[in-house]
Amino acid sequence: MDNNNGTGLVVDISSQLFGAGEGEPPRACEDYWHEWKHCRSLKNLFHHYYTYGEAPSCQQWKADYSMCREWEKTRSTEAKDALRQSEKNRLLEKQKHVSVWNIRKSPPKDWYLPLDQGKPKE
Numbered sequence: 547m548d549n550n551n552g553t554g555l556v557v558d559i560s561s562q563l564f565g566a567g568e569g570e571p572p573r574a575c576e577d578y579w580h581e582w583k584h585c586r587s588l589k590n591l592f593h594h595y596y597t598y599g600e601a602p603s604c605q606q607w608k609a610d611y612s613m614c615r616e617w618e619k620t621r622s623t624e625a626k627d628a629l630r631q632s633e634k635n636r637l638l639e640k641q642k643h644v645s646v647w648n649i650r651k652s653p654p655k656d657w658y659l660p661l662d663q664g665k666p667k668e
Contacts, residue, residue, distance in 0.1 A: 571626075572633045575614040582607035606632060 584590055585604035594602040610632050616625040 571614045571617055571629055573614075575611060575618060578607055578611035578614050582611055 582604055585602055585607055591601060594600070610629060613625045613629045613632070616622050617629060
């Protein structure tokens with residue numbers, strides 16, 4: 547899996563995710579249920595409100611759970627397509643948020659100096 551290329555990561559994950567058996571959802575239905583329960587938990591509500599200033603929207607997890615159950619029961623192609631599209635959207639949303647920090651291969655040359663010594667004054 548190529549983590550450096552944003553589009554390559556989506557392609558690799560989606561090919562693994564959607565390449566699963568035709569009769570199976572991308573995830574177990576219980577995973578969608580647990581994600582919905584976690585989303586509605588008090589701890590997550592506080593964290594999300596503190597971080598983003600609003601309560602999280604958990605409707606998509608519940609809708610995905612319903613679609614997953616429908617897919618398992620009736621093998622509905624509409625449910626399958628909706629669930630796969632939701633997973634694809636979730637993966638694409640993750641790709642929007644790129645890393646802020648650049649990873650170093652080695653420490654700076656002057657890492658051992660005190661912060662104010664050896665640096666030019668600006």
